[in-house]
Amino acid sequence: MVVSEWDQLKLHLQEWVEECRESSAAGKVAEYIPELSKAKPDLLGIHILDAQGRSISAGEAQDSFTMQSISKVFTLILALMDHGESAVFAKVGMEPTGDHFNSIMKLELVQPAIPFNPLINAGAIVVSSMIKGENAEAKSARILSFFRELAGNSNLEYDREVYLSESKTAHLNRSIAYFLLDKGVLGCGVEEVLDIYFRHCAIKVCCEDLARMALVLAFDGKDPLTGKTLIPRRYVQIAKTFMVTCGMYNGSGEFAIEAGLPAKSGVSGGILTLVPGRYGIGVVGPALNSKGNSIAGVQLIERLSQALDWSLF
16 A cells, blocks of 8 residues: 555644654754743644644654744845845845854955845845835834735734844844945944844744745745735745755755755754745754754654655755
C-alpha cells in the first residue's frame, strides 16, 4: 500500500518535531533585543497549509512570536509594488554578503552606501524608507494592512513590548541608518525609517499566519484559498530568489544544499518556507544557531525536505 505524502505528514510530523526539539539545547535565544530573551528555548512548532485549505500542525504551533527579519521579504515586495524594480535596485543590491545580517563593514568598502541585498538590516532599512505614505504612521499602517491580507488575518498587530525593546537598544541600526542618510540613500529621516522598520519587525504572528503568507508565495502571488492575486508574479519570483540566496543569513548556502527550499528566518526563531505550487509552511523555535537561525527549526525543515523529496535542486 502506497502512503500519500499528506498521510506521511500526519503519521510522522509530531515525531519529527520531538526529535528535532532536542537540538534546541545547543542553541541560544536572541538576547540583543531584551524582550526576545524571554522566549522558551525548547519551544518548537510547525504549521503546513496546502491549496485546498488542508492543514497540519505539530508542537507549539499556536504560540505567537514577532516576525523580525521575515517581514523583510514582504516589505521588499511592497516597495517593488510601489516603485518598480529599477527604483528599488538603484538603492539596494541583489547579492549575498557572506557577513552577519547587521554588519556595517561592506557599506563603506564595496559600492559605498548601497547595501548588498534587501534582507540584511541595511538593505531592509533602505527598503522601509521607500514604502509610500505621508509619514511613518501611514507607511506602517499600509505595511500592516498588506500583511493582514496576505495572512488572511485581520487581527495581526504589533507587539508593543518587542517594538519598544528593539527601539531602545538598536544602536547599531541607528549607526547604519545615519550612514545611509549621509550618503543620500534613505527616502526619509533616520527616526522615521527606524520606526517603520522596528514596527514591521515587531508584527506578531503564529505559525499558521506564516504558512498562509508562504502559501501566497508558493502560488506565485495568488492566494489559492480565495482566488485573489495579491502580488505580481514577477515580484514573487524576485522575493523567492532572495530567500534562496540570502534568506537564512550567512547560512543560506548550507540550507539550500540540505533543504533546497526558499526560506526566510527571523531572530525570534521564526522561519517561513514553502514548497512551490504545494505548501506554505511556518515554523518557530527560539533557540538560535551561530548564524541567527532557529537551530531546531532548520533541522526540522531539512528533515521534512529530505524525507519527502521537496528540494528544488
